[in-house]
Amino acid sequence: MAVLCDMGSAVPTLKSLIAESPSxxxxxxxxxxxxxxxxxxxxxxxxxxxxxxxSAPAAAEDARRYRKL
Structure with a gap:
């Protein structure tokens, strides 16, 4: 599963969910x-x-560098 985190506050929340036992x-x-x-x-x-x-998550992370013209 891939979870998109485009906002900073989403990252710690998701990390805490992943770290729970059982997750x-x-x-x-x-x-x-x-x-x-x-x-x-x-x-x-x-x-x-x-x-x-x-390769799909890497392609998504690569989208951060797209130039908008």
Missing amino acids: PLPAGTRIVDAPFLEGAVAIILTPAIGGDLD
Whole structure:
């Protein structure tokens, strides 16, 4: 599971949920630091165009560097 955290306060909340024993989140839950809309699009499209699921969070994090013209 990938959870997009585009706001700073979301990160500590999610980290505390991951650290709980037992965690209410699925095993392997990963924090993805990406803008919400661009990151969500990247996570959805990466596997749809042939990328593997492991590269989807990296594609979402890469969205942070997109230039808006």
